[in-house]
Amino acid sequence: MDIAALRRETPGCAHRVHLNNAGAGLVSRRTLDTMTAHLELEARIGGYEAAAEREAAIEDVYAALAELVGGRPGEVALFDNATHAWQAAFYSLAFRPGDRILTGRAEYGSNVLAYLQIAQRTGAEVVVVPNDVHGRLDTAALAALLDERTRLVGISHVPTSGGLVNPVAEIGRITRRAGVPFLLDATQSVGQFPVDVREIGCDLLTATGRKFLRGPRGTGFLWVRPGILDRLDPHVSESALWDGKRGFTWQPGAQRFATWEMGWAGVLGLGSAVRQALELGVGATGARAIALGAALRERLDALPGVGTYDLGRERCAIVTAKVDGVPADEVKAALAREGINVSVTLPGQSQFDTEDRGVHPLVRLSPHYYNTEDELDRAAAVLAGLARTGQPR
Known part of the structure; x- marks a missing residue:
């Protein structure tokens, strides 16, 4: 895959860091x-x-x-x-x-x-x-x-x-x-x-x-x-x-x-x-998306005051996280101000999981194959700033 070419053929990549593919991916x-x-x-x-x-x-x-x-x-x-x-x-x-x-x-x-x-x-x-x-x-x-x-x-x-x-x-x-x-x-x-x-x-x-x-x-x-x-x-x-x-x-x-x-x-x-x-081959695009998800999860887990909440032995590209002391909606808004798209999970979207863990709402970040490591760094930097001061860096 030529990621640079795929990004050029994806209009949204020129304007936003789109980490909301579990909500709606960017059309080509x-x-x-x-x-x-x-x-x-x-x-x-x-x-x-x-x-x-x-x-x-x-x-x-x-x-x-x-x-x-x-x-x-x-x-x-x-x-x-x-x-x-x-x-x-x-x-x-x-x-x-x-x-x-x-x-x-x-x-x-x-x-x-x-x-x-x-x-x-x-x-x-x-x-x-x-x-x-x-x-x-x-x-x-x-x-x-x-x-x-x-x-x-x-x-x-x-x-x-x-x-x-x-x-x-x-x-x-x-x-x-x-x-x-x-x-x-x-x-x-x-x-x-x-x-x-x-x-x-x-x-x-x-x-x-x-x-x-x-x-x-x-x-x-x-x-x-x-x-x-x-x-x-x-x-x-x-x-x-x-x-x-x-x-x-x-x-x-x-x-x-x-x-x-x-x-x-x-x-x-x-x-x-x-x-x-x-x-493109779903095997190839899937491997890249899952690797980006793992890389993002690793970045966030390394940040003081930030934790991820994904279950399972095998995990996909969806990453859910929380910043200590900062409501999920405020984290989403801070990311949006930096041009980064994410979603927030709601208790009513996962009733039985909510009964079991009670962790929602969480910030949901979901990269796809056209995302880049630099975009992951940008998102992690915003969360790091929120964790330190309650305000983005």
Whole structure:
């Protein structure tokens, strides 16, 4: 990779130090041009007509996403965000009183709310699998908790609130042996490092375009293993075919979860970003991003008055930190004044982790492959200044 060239082709790199890729990555000029070209085409000839003219490129988005996660194009459905994709999968499962939903302490906030809603609505039970000594989901405990009442294992691959990477391949082996559906929230992992659904063994996977894939906001997708389809009842009637009487049949494959209307400029932008990720090689970009995360974590841990809070034996590019005596929002604001983008974790985004550790809010810094060591130094210098005086250097 020519990092200097990639940065030149990323407009945001000229103006900011972007350490908020777990929030939204910076789109490349290539992706931006793809989107604006389609918007101009819609303006010239009409929205339906533009979609028809670009049909082959739209179909290639499905192929690119399938290649990215190790699936097939017919196993992919497009959504306007990862939350809707996840909800389409989750709410297609039927739950009854006494059923159990197993999840981890790293589960994302809106997923947890959906579990709690279904528990209240149906009498199902939400069971939180404990962490192991490294802070990952304890796979031995998961295996012991699985029984005939378990209807779903729902896990976040990487939490929104830290650098933890859960042992999803081992979770997949356990759920396959038990015959229990495995729903994987890969929102923070797809695009950050290689993710292969066949190796993981999940039945359903959801992800977004806007984070480490560097795609536009308003894009997401769902991958569905064909063998799980007969256990799912989608809630999107637009994805069914009327039989001419009083019945219907579902669209084949993952398309039964989709709606007809999409923002095709965003979809094509997503396809551009995915193709770029594939060309660069997610293994190579992921190795660089994770190395930058480790380097940043090392810098921050060396600063008096600054600590990091990432769990796990294997850690990714997301780094969470706290400056003693300085609220996380003030740390974020100080970094922003120096042109550095970060986020803040919130207790309600990681309810079960908050119950366990009570460390949130934290400052979340998330480099990607186009970031540089100099940018890490700039961020560390701001935090060092805050730790010494309560004011940036």
